[in-house]
Amino acid sequence: MLIRDRIRELRRIPARLLRPNPRNWREHPQQQRDILRGLLAEIGYADALIARELPDGTFELIDGHLRAELTPDSLVPVLLVDLSDEEAAKLLALLDPLAGLAQTNRHLLAELAQTVETENEAIRRFLDSLLDSPEEEPSQQKPPPEIPLNETYQVVVDCRDEAEQAALFQRLTAEGYSCRLVTL
Numbered sequence: 001m002l003i004r005d006r007i008r009e010l011r012r013i014p015a016r017l018l019r020p021n022p023r024n025w026r027e028h029p030q031q032q033r034d035i036l037r038g039l040l041a042e043i044g045y046a047d048a049l050i051a052r053e054l055p056d057g058t059f060e061l062i063d064g065h066l067r068a069e070l071t072p073d074s075l076v077p078v079l080l081v082d083l084s085d086e087e088a089a090k091l092l093a094l095l096d097p098l099a100g101l102a103q104t105n106r107h108l109l110a111e112l113a114q115t116v117e118t119e120n121e122a123i124r125r126f127l128d129s130l131l132d133s134p135e136e137e138p139s140q141q142k143p144p145p146e147i148p149l150n151e152t153y154q155v156v157v158d159c160r161d162e163a164e165q166a167a168l169f170q171r172l173t174a175e176g177y178s179c180r181l182v183t184l
Helices: 030-042 065-070 085-100 106-115 121-132 162-174
Strands: 007-014 049-053 059-063 075-081
Touching (some): 059 065, 059 085, 106 121
Parallel strands (some): 049 075
Antiparallel strands (some): 007 075
């Protein structure tokens, strides 16, 4: 299998110049913000943000929104990638969930956590919480409950443009159909 290298370059860019991706679906609770602030204070940047350069010369983030937000005055390492809008959306949608599929070796995590020295209370509490919540063995995990779904019958129509989409929507709703507008 041929795997393309989509990284154009590693560049250091002022974080305030990185535009948040308007499709970014991740939200960052206070606990995560506190832990990341502590990690940046104790270690600094040890991972690059991912962005793409837009035709107008601005940079749009794909990964690293919180790091950029917390350090707006810093010069941050950014992997600039050569991705289309669709490819950037795919990476934005899949990068974090894919990493979340990794499983935890509780024994190795416990050994590693015990070697971590930190003065930051948020980091310490987080490490302790990882060790205080044992995961169930796969054989003990209950399958998710089944959710009954009502059958629906739908038609998806590709339109030439937004005007045609709006006209078709108006016509079908006038005929009594329950319609939704979707733009992909």
